[in-house]
Amino acid sequence: MTLAGAVATGPDLLRLVAVPVFAWTALRDVETRRVSSVVWIPLAVFGAALLAWDGWLAWTAGxxxxTHEFLLPTAISLGLVVPIAYLFWWVGGFGGADAKALLVLAVLFPTFPEYTVGPLTVPLEMTPIGPFSFTILTNAVLVGVVLPLALAVRNAVAGRIAPVMFVGWPIVWDELPETHGRLLETPSGLSRGGLDLDALRMYLRWRGLSLADLRADPDRYRDPATLPDEPNPPTDGAVTADAADATAHPDGGTIDSSAEPDADLDRPGAAVGPAVADAPASEYNDPWGADAFLEDIEGSAYGTTPETLREGLDVIASEDAVWISPGTPFLVPVFVGLVIALVYGDLLLGTLF
Known part of the structure; x- marks a missing residue:
């Protein structure tokens, strides 16, 4: 909302504080795929205060x-963008941080701001009626659509032609512990339903193993008898999670990954018979201890099933390079959509009309 003769209203100027904050959250989304609620709560309170200030300015302006510049777009922003954010989070289309970001934008940018810098007034393209938060959302969606196309071009230029070239790329196995996303491979071939890499890190930390350990002797670690008696904290699987205790027993000792299984042979799922190195995976009731892991931890490890975990471990243990999908850190398109909205306006309506 703007007032005649003003470069920008006080609330609109203060709203620019959100730009560096969203830039930081986009960076965090790329690096860790996690943004604390500590960020969103102050922004929401800040937005609510600015909204009240905007309302008072509009009321006094008459x-x-x-009615048209404040009340209508604000009602649409809170009545449309907020339910959209909640709905997409509920069906799994958005992560928690993505939904919270959109909820904050609905409160922080309900109306179109306007900034005059010399002869230039931005945004360049205004919509007659519509919340600014919805413009940010549609811009973000359009930016998000472009990313798979750019990824496919990148893969094609590198000669990596595959059905999943629009959603991922191959990496060498030793990059997996520091990579976000999910595998795009199963033992039967390329697939969009591979193992979540956060779940992989949770599993390795729970067992007290490194990925190099697991690859060095996969036949051994398929045997659930090699699971630790006292598993370690799995953390939440984040690359940056503090896993200092993930390779240590609660009594302060460390897991000896070279120890031979003996007394643990009566663990549920363990096979009695030949040595681990000679035993095919089919002889185990619970290869890799996948069932034991998922039963022991709190939560579902990002929806991972025992079969998905086993298939992912089989692939990782045998392949030197694997296809992964990093997913789309949606806060990046949201930030880009916000910047585009502030400078240009509505990409969709601006290009169509």
Whole structure:
């Protein structure tokens, strides 16, 4: 909302504080795929205060400033963008941080701001009626659509032609512990339903193993008898999670990954018979201890099933390079969509009309 003769209203100027904050959250989303609620709560309170200030300015200005420039777009922003954010989070289309970001934007940017810098006034493209938060959302979606196309071009230039070239790329196995996303491979071939890499890190930390340990002797670690008696904290699987205790027993000792299984042979799922190195995976009731892991931890390890975990471990243990999908850190398109909205306006309506 703007007032006649003003470079920008006080609330609109203060709203620019959100730009560096969203830039930081986008960076965090790329690096860790996690953004604390500590960020969103102050922004939401800040946005609510600015919204009240905007309402007071519009009310005192009178005329259409109250009804058309403030009340209508604010009602649409809170009544449309907020339910959209919640719905997409509920069905799994958005992560928690993505939904919270959109909820904050609905409160922080309900109306179109306007900034005059010399002869230039931005945004360049305004919509007659519509919340600014919805413009940010549609811009973010359009930016998000472009990313798979750019990824496919990158893969094609590198000669990596595959059905999953629009959603991922191959990496060498030793990059997996520091990579976000999910595998795009199973033992039967390329697949969009591979193992979540956060779940992989949770599993390795729970067992007290490194990925190099597991690859060095996969036949051994398929045997659930090699699971630790006292598993370690799995953490949440984040690359940056503090896993200092993930390779240590609660009594302060460390897991000896070279120890031979003996007394643990009566563990549920363990096979009695030949040595681990000679035993095919089919002889185990619970290869890799996948069932034991998922039963022991709190939560579902990002929806991972025992079969998905086993298939992912089989692939990782045998392949030197694997296809992964990093997913789309949606806060990046949201930040880009915000910047585009502030400078240009609505990409969709601006290009169509």
């Amino acid at each position: 005329g259409t400033a109250w």
